[in-house]
Amino acid sequence: MFEVIADNGILAAIVALVVLAAGFGALLGFAGERFRVEGDPVVERIDALLPQTQCGQCGYPGCRPYAEAINQGDEINKCPPGGDTTIEALADLLGREPKPLDGEAQQSPKVAYIREAECIGCTKCIQACPVDAILGAAKHMHTVIVDECTGCDLCVDPCPVDCIDMLPRPRSLDEWHWPQPAGPGLPQQATSLSLIASDRQLSEDRRSQRGAA
Amino acid sequence: MTRSFDFPGGIFPPERKIISTRQLLREAALPTRVVLPLDQHIGQAAEPCVRVGQAVKTGEPVAIGQGMLTADLHASITGTVTAIEACPIPHPSQGRYLAVVIERDPDAPETWQRMPALDWRSADSDTLTERLTRSGVVGLGGAGFPTQIKARVHERHRIDTLIVNAAECEPYITADDLLLRTYPQEVLDGARLLARLAGAERILVGIEDNKPEAIAALQAALADSSPERDTCPIEIRVVTTRYPSGGEKQLIKRLLDREVPSGGLPADIGVLCHNPGTLRATLQAVRDGQPLVSRIVTLTGEALAHPGNVEARLGTPIHSLLEEAGLKERELGQLLMGGPLMGFPLASTALPIVKTTNCLVAATRTELPPPPVEQPCIRCGACEEVCPASLLPQQLYWFARGREHDKAQLFNLFDCIECGACAYVCPSHIPLVQYYRATKGEIRAHRLEAQRAEHARHRFEFRQARIEREAAEKEARRQARAKAASRVTAHNAEAEPSPRGKPALGPDSKEQLKQLRIAQAAAKASLRKAEKALARAGESGNDDTADLEVQVATAQENLQAIETRLASAKEASST
Numbered sequence: 001m002f003e004v005i006a007d008n009g010i011l012a013a014i015v016a017l018v019v020l021a022a023g024f025g026a027l028l029g030f031a032g033e034r035f036r037v038e039g040d041p042v043v044e045r046i047d048a049l050l051p052q053t054q055c056g057q058c059g060y061p062g063c064r065p066y067a068e069a070i071n072q073g074d075e076i077n078k079c080p081p082g083g084d085t086t087i088e089a090l091a092d093l094l095g096r097e098p099k100p101l102d103g104e105a106q107q108s109p110k111v112a113y114i115r116e117a118e119c120i121g122c123t124k125c126i127q128a129c130p131v132d133a134i135l136g137a138a139k140h141m142h143t144v145i146v147d148e149c150t151g152c153d154l155c156v157d158p159c160p161v162d163c164i165d166m167l168p169r170p171r172s173l174d175e176w177h178w179p180q181p182a183g184p185g186l187p188q189q190a191t192s193l194s195l196i197a198s199d200r201q202l203s204e205d206r207r208s209q210r211g212a213a
Numbered sequence: 214m215t216r217s218f219d220f221p222g223g224i225f226p227p228e229r230k231i232i233s234t235r236q237l238l239r240e241a242a243l244p245t246r247v248v249l250p251l252d253q254h255i256g257q258a259a260e261p262c263v264r265v266g267q268a269v270k271t272g273e274p275v276a277i278g279q280g281m282l283t284a285d286l287h288a289s290i291t292g293t294v295t296a297i298e299a300c301p302i303p304h305p306s307q308g309r310y311l312a313v314v315i316e317r318d319p320d321a322p323e324t325w326q327r328m329p330a331l332d333w334r335s336a337d338s339d340t341l342t343e344r345l346t347r348s349g350v351v352g353l354g355g356a357g358f359p360t361q362i363k364a365r366v367h368e369r370h371r372i373d374t375l376i377v378n379a380a381e382c383e384p385y386i387t388a389d390d391l392l393l394r395t396y397p398q399e400v401l402d403g404a405r406l407l408a409r410l411a412g413a414e415r416i417l418v419g420i421e422d423n424k425p426e427a428i429a430a431l432q433a434a435l436a437d438s439s440p441e442r443d444t445c446p447i448e449i450r451v452v453t454t455r456y457p458s459g460g461e462k463q464l465i466k467r468l469l470d471r472e473v474p475s476g477g478l479p480a481d482i483g484v485l486c487h488n489p490g491t492l493r494a495t496l497q498a499v500r501d502g503q504p505l506v507s508r509i510v511t512l513t514g515e516a517l518a519h520p521g522n523v524e525a526r527l528g529t530p531i532h533s534l535l536e537e538a539g540l541k542e543r544e545l546g547q548l549l550m551g552g553p554l555m556g557f558p559l560a561s562t563a564l565p566i567v568k569t570t571n572c573l574v575a576a577t578r579t580e581l582p583p584p585p586v587e588q589p590c591i592r593c594g595a596c597e598e599v600c601p602a603s604l605l606p607q608q609l610y611w612f613a614r615g616r617e618h619d620k621a622q623l624f625n626l627f628d629c630i631e632c633g634a635c636a637y638v639c640p641s642h643i644p645l646v647q648y649y650r651a652t653k654g655e656i657r658a659h660r661l662e663a664q665r666a667e668h669a670r671h672r673f674e675f676r677q678a679r680i681e682r683e684a685a686e687k688e689a690r691r692q693a694r695a696k697a698a699s700r701v702t703a704h705n706a707e708a709e710p711s712p713r714g715k716p717a718l719g720p721d722s723k724e725q726l727k728q729l730r731i732a733q734a735a736a737k738a739s740l741r742k743a744e745k746a747l748a749r750a751g752e753s754g755n756d757d758t759a760d761l762e763v764q765v766a767t768a769q770e771n772l773q774a775i776e777t778r779l780a781s782a783k784e785a786s787s788t
Contacts, residue, residue, distance in 0.1 A: 038735075052666035054673045062673060131672035150669045173252050175661065176306040177654020180613070181647045184589045 054130035055152030236521035247528030256282030292317030328502035348498035354488030380459035383552030397434035403492030546578035596635035678770035
């Protein structure tokens, strides 16, 4: 048997290839079982790009269902809290064309604020909040935990006495950052660093002196 | 003269320090009203612990730090708290922030509330660290990093050298210079204290050669101190004047030829850097029990008739300091806090002095003219030659303009120390540092948003899991009730056999049981994983474990829901 194969070149090649194919096939199959990825990694990555406000403005009950829907081929421009940046990031990830936002873009991050004097303690907003950011009990005043609120608006409609306002999120000092300069040809803002024109001349003189010495 | 090394780049701007070094350090007049913003340091703001109307003594705490990275705040005059409200603060945002306002009766004498004095040579390190925490001492060089955190850095890193950063390289500023001339022994003692606390083997004083008086004072103080007093050797290293040798990383490179790794801290290479002002404040906190209530401020610029350095109480209004220094209001063109290269303009003089106010430059229009119009980059490469961090400022500029944040980070934008050398030499007057600051801010804001989103996602998942569990439990209770009811009817019917008999265990429910068991195993695994991650985070000393805790709770809820389901399914199939 072995001699027949050894003598016949073409047969030897075929046997060798079959053995290799079987070996690698088994290896791949094992690896596929051993290192199986639970869930759909693309959905995870889409979900990571969404703002997680869980507001439902896209028509899905939360960000993850929308991520799944995008993976199934739904449009990528249905997320108003994310705005253009999210659309661009999604387009980048999925290799699709970015589209203008479907809906009104949000101006600035907001948080819900309960006018506590008017709250009747109905717990309807608590049930509506997707991130458990409202604290309270039946017939007791409710309040919003500002740090947990995503500004999704979902508590506003259920409130029977309309005591919930959406206010701009308070910004701490750490969150402030310098604005980008206007660009070439435009006058600089007052916040720009002010170089000392006379100093610049002096320093150039000094440098040339150093050079001469 | 010992060997010194060099950092790349650097510039030689005119120093203009002579304006404010001609006068001795003096004490500013005691203000009648102080404004103490609650966020004067890096980290979380402090929480007020006084009421409006409460009488406070000088040195009494008015706000207590919250969280890890924070600092306490103390009353800087004896008086009454008249308000706790948002006040304008000296911050580049020109915004308002919550502050404690204290007013005093001009005739009433000052009374102090000090903590008991400690002997820094014998007190144990826990006592000393606790004292620093209660004294509100932060880095007085300009960054405002809480000192007690730096004092505890030896818990995670081995420190061999403590550097006293007395380089003070930025034009105009002379606060450290005058401090060293006036109180050299206190600074050295403060350095000894913190070196002992950190377990450092030696102390290096890095100072630029443009401060001969300060160097002489230090040397005299060093000669004065008896040898047994010196627990660890102190060496004064004079370096040639070049901006920005006062940068922490630059000074370490110059003195020790060690480089702080990108994104790292000096502690990673066994070094701790402190500003002389911080050292004196530390010593005062320990030796005298006096919390940080004042600091040395340089008042300079050509719009002042009597420029100089003053020791001012925190919260003193800037206008009263400037008036004391003879402000010529009509000549004032621009008011800067900090130096001309790294500082920022202030919109008004009705702002208080804070812990990080090291210098106020009241400049005339000819002295600090408005910045010229920005021209297009001509790719001359001058910025790259002067960058002390060996970055590529020109590339970073293009990335900043194009908002290519990933690339900017790839080119180590966060290693930029914002010294302003590149903008200083730019022939096109491009405010390069401004671009970098804006880009850094945008990147940080993006990171914060991502963190918030992640947090919201965990909260949402937890809520979903909880709802799921509640539904499962409700279902189980309903089934139990239904079963009890059917048992009662069966009992009533007595011997009469049930017409339907025992329901056959269909393939459906078997399949369901199997699936539930698999789901249970998966939920157990994810709970274990979440718990492990939490334990790891706890071991590595990470304080931000809230999200991980939520993840563990979510996994627990999921597991509970599945177990309830499984139990009721088993019950159903066994009957």
